[in-house]
Amino acid sequence: MDFSASDSHPEVRAAIRAICAGFGDVYWRRKDKEGTFPEDFYRAIADGGWLGIATPEEYGGAGLGMSGALAMLQTIAECGGGMNGGTSVKINIFGLNPVIKYGNDEQRSRIIPAIIGGKAKTCFAITEPNVGLNTTQITTRAVREGDRYVVSGAKTWISTAQEADYMLLLARTTPADQVSKPADGLSLFLTPLDRKYVEVREIDRMGRCAVDANQMFFDALPVPVTDRLGEEGKGMRYVFDSMNPERMVVAAEAVGIGRAALRKAARYANERIVFGRPIGQNQGVQHPLAHCLMELEAANLMATKAAELYDRGESCGLEANAAKYLAGEAGYRACETAVLTLGGNGFAKEFDVERYLRDIMVARIAPITSQLIASYVAERALGLPKSY
Ligand SMILES: Cc1cc2nc3c(=O)[nH]c(=O)nc-3n(C[C@H](O)[C@H](O)[C@H](O)COP(=O)(O)OP(=O)(O)OC[C@H]3O[C@@H](n4cnc5c(N)ncnc54)[C@H](O)[C@@H]3O)c2cc1C
Structure with a gap:
């Protein structure tokens, strides 16, 4: 390194x-x-x-x-x-x-x-309304009929589905009661998002409001067999491969948002004069900002390590999950501290830190929550019984 x-x-x-x-x-x-x-x-x-x-x-x-x-x-x-x-x-x-x-x-x-080349966009359709983080239990079905599958079911919280021309879609091709392992029987497709068969309904949400997140309803969508990636039934394993990159990307973004928040807070704390001196001269204001900076940069090192391991083809599950957890939490604290540093102005849209605070919540929830990361680390790194 x-x-x-x-x-x-x-x-x-x-x-x-x-x-x-x-x-x-x-x-x-x-x-x-x-x-x-x-x-x-x-x-x-x-x-x-x-x-x-x-x-x-x-x-x-x-x-x-x-x-x-x-x-x-x-x-x-x-x-x-x-x-x-x-x-x-x-x-x-x-x-x-x-x-x-x-x-x-x-x-x-x-x-x-x-x-x-920027000629087409895609979205990643995995999460379903009734199974949440228990992804292997998804129920959207892809039923084989000759040289195509017919997909019916529902997804939720799918980002950029309003814009997407294609979707990466995870669906069950073998019923759950006919597979030996829960992750089996799911297949991954990369197929056009044909709006004749898919209703995409935008979710009104707290933050990240410029980029849509949606419910999707599939009504007998035909998907050619040639749109299936890899082998039938192994889709969940293929998705696992994308999960680590997604976690490290979210970690990097969370650090970026946290840095932006701290930059604004530090500038404000230097310029805002109360009781005859800059508010940033008070340790009660500067120490929380300093703690946030240290936490963010430590999280960034973990994300960098995860990416390097991934690029070398080495295992990086622990590092990618740890980076996502650390950066999500550190980014959140940085944004919250920035809002508080700006006082009333932290609550005003024109100072931007409230937008950062709304946005950073995504990094604690998606693609996996902080709780589930802790459960994964407890199981995989500490050898404790699986709790989920
Ligand atoms: C803005 C946004 C964009 C998204 N974009 C996409 C996308 O593009 N594609 C996609 O497929 N998904 C997307 N998602 C979905 C996201 O990945 C899920 O919301 C996330 O995985 C959490 O699942 P859930 O919402 O169903 O939570 P649930 O599984 O319902 O969990 C709710 C709460 O219970 C906790 N919990 C559940 N089980 C346990 C347990 N065993 N132990 C401890 N705690 C537990 C969770 O940690 C969480 O706090 C997006 C979500 C958001 C908010």
């Missing part, structure tokens, strides 16, 4: 910062209020060739792996994009992993150039 720079890929960060200079806090504040997708930002990132940052060079990408992707997404969050900025592009980055790894040549050449 190279500790010579506090943040990896400085050249990526500088280039993304240059793009983000045209999309500052005022832009994201407006987009969040309007609740409209940041298409011009997405287009700037796509036109710069950045959607292929983690895609191997043999498939037309930059081949910078997850460590490159983390640098990019962290910078977007840090420049004021919060969760809106990253989510408008990130599913098109880590969502391609199962296609690269488990797709065939025809699927790769059909999908990857369109996604990384």
Whole structure:
């Protein structure tokens, strides 16, 4: 591990910062209020060739792996994009992993150039309303009929489904009572989101309001067999492979949001004069900010380690989960502390920290909650009985 720079890929960060200079806090504040997708930002990132940052060079990408992707997404969050900025592009980055790894040549050449070229968008449809984090129990069915499957069921909280042309869809192909392990019998598809058969209903929500999150209802959606990734029944294993990249990406974004919040809080604490001196001269104000900075940077090291392990093809489950947990919690404390540092102004939209605080909640909930990460770590790293 190279500790010579506090943040990896400085050249990526500088280039993304240059793009983000045209999309500052005022832009994201407006987009969040309007609740409209940041298409011009997405287009700037796509036109710069950045959607292929983690895609191997043999498939037309930059081949910078997850460590490159983390640098990019962290910078977007840090420049004021919060969760809106990253989510408008990130599913098109880590969502391609199962296609690269488990797709065939025809699927790769059909999908990857369109996604990384910014000509098509995708979403990742896994979560279901009645099973929550118990993902192996999902009930959306894909029933084989000749050379196609017919999909019926419902998903919830699916990000960017309003925008997506394609979806990565996890569905049950063998009934749960006919498989020996709960993770068996689920298959992963990359297929067009055909709105004739899929109703997409946006969820009104607390934060990340520029990028949609949705309920989806599937009514006999036909999916060609050629849209199935890998083998039938092994989809959950393929999804597991994408889970670690998603966790580390969210960790990097959470650190980025936390840094943005601390930057605003420190500037405010230096400038705001109360009782004849800057409020930041009081240790009661500066120590919480200093604690937040230390926690954030420690979480960032864990995310960096997770990405490096992943890019070397090594196991990184503990590190990716730990990074997501640490960064989600540290980011939350940083945003909360920033709001409190700004006093009444922390509650005002024009100072942005309240938006960061609303956004950072996503990093504690999705794609897995802090509780379930603790349960996983207790089981896998400490050898305690499985509790979920
Ligand atoms: C903004 C946003 C965007 C999202 N985008 C996507 C997306 O693009 N695609 C997608 O598939 N999903 C997406 N999700 C869904 C997200 O991954 C889930 O919300 C998350 O996994 C939690 O599942 P749940 O909401 O069903 O919670 P539940 O499983 O209902 O859990 C509720 C609470 O109970 C706790 N809990 C449950 N079981 C246990 C246990 N055994 N021990 C301890 N605590 C427990 C949980 O930690 C949590 O606090 C998104 C969610 C949000 C909020």
